[in-house]
Amino acid sequence: MKLITAIIKPFKLDDVRQAVADIGVQGITATEVKGFGRQRGHTELYRGAEYVVDFLPKTKIELAVADDIAEQVIEAVINTARTGKIGDGKVFISNLEEVIRIRTGETGAEAI
Amino acid sequence: MDQVTELSYALDTFYFLVCGALVMWMAAGFTMLEAGLVRAKNTAEILTKNVGLYAIACIMYMLVGYNLMYPGDGALIDGILGSFSALGKADNSAADVIASGGDTYYSTLSDFFFQVVFVATAMSIVSGAVAERMKLWSFFTFAVILTGFIYPMQGYWKWGGGFLDAAGFSDFAGSGVVHMCGAAAALAGVLVLGARKGKYGKDGSVKAIPGANMPLATLGMLILWLGWFGFNGGSELKISNVDEANAVALVFVNTNMAAAGGLVAALLLARAWFGKADLTMALNGALAGLVAITAEPLTPSPMAATLIGVIGGLIVVPTIVFMDRKFKIDDPVGAISVHGVVGIWGLLAVPLTNGDASFGAQLLGIGTIFAWVFITSLIVWLAIKKTIGVRVSEEEEYEGVDIGECGLEAYPEFAKTGD
Numbered sequence: 001m002k003l004i005t006a007i008i009k010p011f012k013l014d015d016v017r018q019a020v021a022d023i024g025v026q027g028i029t030a031t032e033v034k035g036f037g038r039q040r041g042h043t044e045l046y047r048g049a050e051y052v053v054d055f056l057p058k059t060k061i062e063l064a065v066a067d068d069i070a071e072q073v074i075e076a077v078i079n080t081a082r083t084g085k086i087g088d089g090k091v092f093i094s095n096l097e098e099v100i101r102i103r104t105g106e107t108g109a110e111a112i
Numbered sequence: 113m114d115q116v117t118e119l120s121y122a123l124d125t126f127y128f129l130v131c132g133a134l135v136m137w138m139a140a141g142f143t144m145l146e147a148g149l150v151r152a153k154n155t156a157e158i159l160t161k162n163v164g165l166y167a168i169a170c171i172m173y174m175l176v177g178y179n180l181m182y183p184g185d186g187a188l189i190d191g192i193l194g195s196f197s198a199l200g201k202a203d204n205s206a207a208d209v210i211a212s213g214g215d216t217y218y219s220t221l222s223d224f225f226f227q228v229v230f231v232a233t234a235m236s237i238v239s240g241a242v243a244e245r246m247k248l249w250s251f252f253t254f255a256v257i258l259t260g261f262i263y264p265m266q267g268y269w270k271w272g273g274g275f276l277d278a279a280g281f282s283d284f285a286g287s288g289v290v291h292m293c294g295a296a297a298a299l300a301g302v303l304v305l306g307a308r309k310g311k312y313g314k315d316g317s318v319k320a321i322p323g324a325n326m327p328l329a330t331l332g333m334l335i336l337w338l339g340w341f342g343f344n345g346g347s348e349l350k351i352s353n354v355d356e357a358n359a360v361a362l363v364f365v366n367t368n369m370a371a372a373g374g375l376v377a378a379l380l381l382a383r384a385w386f387g388k389a390d391l392t393m394a395l396n397g398a399l400a401g402l403v404a405i406t407a408e409p410l411t412p413s414p415m416a417a418t419l420i421g422v423i424g425g426l427i428v429v430p431t432i433v434f435m436d437r438k439f440k441i442d443d444p445v446g447a448i449s450v451h452g453v454v455g456i457w458g459l460l461a462v463p464l465t466n467g468d469a470s471f472g473a474q475l476l477g478i479g480t481i482f483a484w485v486f487i488t489s490l491i492v493w494l495a496i497k498k499t500i501g502v503r504v505s506e507e508e509e510y511e512g513v514d515i516g517e518c519g520l521e522a523y524p525e526f527a528k529t530g531d
Contacts, residue, residue, distance in 0.1 A: 009510070010510075011309075011310065011510050014310075042515070044515070044519050044520055044521075045519050045520075046519075046520050053524075057153075085507075
């Protein structure tokens with residue numbers, strides 16, 4: 001099982017959610033985050049004084065997926081979240097050791 | 113006797129000034145209402161729009177609007193076109209007042225003050241409808257023309273004693289002259305501007321874009337409710353004798369009752385239709401009640417006023433929904449529904465309790481004002497679109513207009529100074 005973490009532009013959340021649902025992903029967690037990679041922030045002027053805002057609003061999504069659809073899901077996320085402009089984000093893939101559903105106690109593939 | 117005349121003048125002048133101040137406070141109401149119903153990333157910009165338009169309205173009305181609307185005997189085309197001149201500081205002397213036997217009963221400048229805040233109200237109706245995607249300076253450009261020219265022209269036709277007034281059109285405090293006028297200008301703007309990105313799906317679905325701050329929106333509505341006592345109450349124009357004082361009291365009561373009726377009706381309808389007590393519909397309902405009674409808050413009984421408000425509330429909820437679902441007209445705060453559609457209801461309700469009014473004259477007024485404001489506004493919006501553009505770029509719309517137009521955020525965090 002894989003844990004797919006993606007940082008995407010906030011307005012892409014709905015499209016990405018739809019795209020992964022079409023592949024069969026049933027659950028997703030989204031968090032509002034601020035961050036930057038190589039995309040610079042901007043300098044603003046507040047009452048004549050400059051201040052720098054490096055951190056830009058992004059959305060982080062986390063998906064637990066079975067190995068057999070992981071490739072498809074990653075591709076779907078990338079293709080839907082891409083705009084071609086700087087700041088599109090990143091996908092991080094890690095191995096998921098175990099998943100447990102709290103309500104029923106199911107583990108592994110049944111819990112995803 | 114002279115002392116009583118002078119005191120009467122002072123009281124009526126004072127009344128105008130206090131009511132004008134209450135209507136000025138409605139600017140805070142609109143500002144808070146709109147700030148609460150837009151997203152966080154667009155809040156600073158709409159605040160700037162609202163404070164800016166108020167100031168622009170005051171200046172344009174002083175420079176040209178007031179005398180265009182109230183030329184007295186100096187109209188260029190009697191009944192149709194007022195006069196082009198700025199406001200001076202001349203006012204009535206005590207001798208003039210006494211000599212008039214009380215016919216001159218208020219300060220000229222107090223009349224200006226009372227009228228100028230109405231212009232600002234009309235203009236601020238537009239800012240909510242075009243929120244979250246219009247260029248700030250394009251909006252201000254439009255504000256200059258609406259407050260300096262479009263509004264005063266139709267204002268003259270009714271309140272300045274022009275041809276609509278002569279035809280028997282009845283509009284006590286401005287369901288038509290102010291509210292429907294603002295809504296018509298807003299509609300023209302929204303049609304030229306287009307909907308917010310992502311609001312309507314290709315399959316015709318409507319996406320909810322929730323406002324960021326319900327407490328502000330609610331505060332805004334309550335401020336508007338309070339200010340409306342000045343809006344309708346002041347439009348009686350006089351308080352200094354028993355009959356007038358009673359009339360003002362009735363106007364205050366009716367205004368209050370209509371708002372109450374509108375709120376309850378909208379809340380119940382929302383509960384019945386959507387299954388939940390939608391706060392934003394309750395807010396729009398109260399405002400709808402207020403707009404509905406504004407055309408005639410004096411002749412109905414309090415019970416009738418409540419009913420007029422109730423009908424306003426029952427009209428506004430489906431109008432807001434169908435504007436989205438059927439017509440795809442994106443109006444983030446429901447301004448066109450509250451002020452336009454219900455404004456028309458308010459004007460049509462007048463003959464129901466006022467024997468001096470007629471449906472024919474009301475329809476003439478509705479048609480004339482709507483056509484004038486909508487068409488001239490459309491022309492101005494299109495001209496602005498062709499020259500400086502009306503809409504922000506897609507990038508800026510996603511980022512939020514606070515950054516693009518104002519260079520600061522309403523709810524900033526993660527910022528450091530220097531470097």
